[in-house]
Amino acid sequence: MTSSKKKKIYFYGFILVFLIILFIVISFSYFITYQNVNITTTKSKPQIPINDENNPPKEDNQEPERSEYEITANLRNQEYYLERNYQRYLDYAQKYPQKSYKDVVTEVNCNIDKEFYTNTEASNLETGTLILVNKFYTLNNNYVPELVEMDSQYSHASTKKMHPEAYDNLVKMINAALLDNIILYDVSSYRSYQTQDTLYNNYVKRDGASAADRYSARPGSSEHQTGLATDLNTASSKAHFENSKEFAWLNNNAHKFGFILRYPKDKEYLTGYKFEPWHYRYVGVEVATYIKEHDITYEEYYAYFIVSK
Numbered sequence: 638m639t640s641s642k643k644k645k646i647y648f649y650g651f652i653l654v655f656l657i658i659l660f661i662v663i664s665f666s667y668f669i670t671y672q673n674v675n676i677t678t679t680k681s682k683p684q685i686p687i688n689d690e691n692n693p694p695k696e697d698n699q700e701p702e703r704s705e706y707e708i709t710a711n712l713r714n715q716e717y718y719l720e721r722n723y724q725r726y727l728d729y730a731q732k733y734p735q736k737s738y739k740d741v742v743t744e745v746n747c748n749i750d751k752e753f754y755t756n757t758e759a760s761n762l763e764t765g766t767l768i769l770v771n772k773f774y775t776l777n778n779n780y781v782p783e784l785v786e787m788d789s790q791y792s793h794a795s796t797k798k799m800h801p802e803a804y805d806n807l808v809k810m811i812n813a814a815l816l817d818n819i820i821l822y823d824v825s826s827y828r829s830y831q832t833q834d835t836l837y838n839n840y841v842k843r844d845g846a847s848a849a850d851r852y853s854a855r856p857g858s859s860e861h862q863t864g865l866a867t868d869l870n871t872a873s874s875k876a877h878f879e880n881s882k883e884f885a886w887l888n889n890n891a892h893k894f895g896f897i898l899r900y901p902k903d904k905e906y907l908t909g910y911k912f913e914p915w916h917y918r919y920v921g922v923e924v925a926t927y928i929k930e931h932d933i934t935y936e937e938y939y940a941y942f943i944v945s946k
């Protein structure tokens with residue numbers, strides 16, 4: 638064997654050994670990487686059932702599924718996040734992946750993950766003038782608040798009764814408005830459970846239950862039973878009170894007297910009621926100012942600040 642042949646054998650032998658080592662190294666590193674990916678994905682992602690009619694497989698162009706870790710981190714960043722609602726936020730976020738984290742927190746805080754008039758509980762009477770009465774928090778048929786008689790100068794209603802603190806502030810507000818040539822007067826304040834019962838049932842007979850539920854409360858769910866609410870000047874959508882100078886004045890000044898617009902425009906899904914530009918609720922100056930400045934509903938305020946965390 639010549640020395641050049643020997644050299645060739647050594648050379649090819651060396652190349653062969655090098656390729657074998659290279660192959661082993663690449664295979665091993667690929668194996669390690671693949672294993673790690675497998676571990677992390679199975680740990681953080683929930684199992685997606687295959688061939689389930691309710692969970693069709695995702696299309697390639699859809700957003701990747703959000704991990705529970707990612708959802709949790711985003712939820713906890715929200716201004717009105719409440720730890721006690723964590724599991725409900727999570728369920729709601731996974732049920733409606735298109736909703737923003739802010740909306741998930743807001744809606745669950747307002748119990749919108751439940752149907753109106755289901756999961757109801759008694760309104761907390763100890764909260765005084767901060768009581769919440771709506772389609773989830775209700776009053777008994779025998780609940781009557783502390784009431785005073787209203788002067789006919791301030792109320793044109795057939796029953797002129799209101800909670801004393803709310804009435805004092807309503808009088809101050811009506812007098813202040815008058816100085817600006819704005820005429821305000823109550824057309825409906827306190828209504829008993831029985832009055833609301835008659836009213837609601839008449840609406841149901843006229844428009845049907847689902848329509849009536851959008852603008853009238855079922856007995857026990859009306860804020861008017863607290864004596865803390867007032868309908869000003871009108872109680873009809875047809876009057877378009879929202880276009881009046883009286884409404885503009887209230888929009889700028891009601892909070893200074895402790896009143897809030899209770900059923901704002903575009904918040905029906907949270908409050909359960911259509912826009913009522915005439916319905917004002919007394920909550921005190923501090924709370925009314927906060928709600929006005931932060932543009933939130935009373936449901937949102939109550940969940941975050943009144944119900945103990």
Ligand SMILES: [Zn+2]
Pocket residue numbers: 861866867868916917
């Ligand atoms: Zn009202």
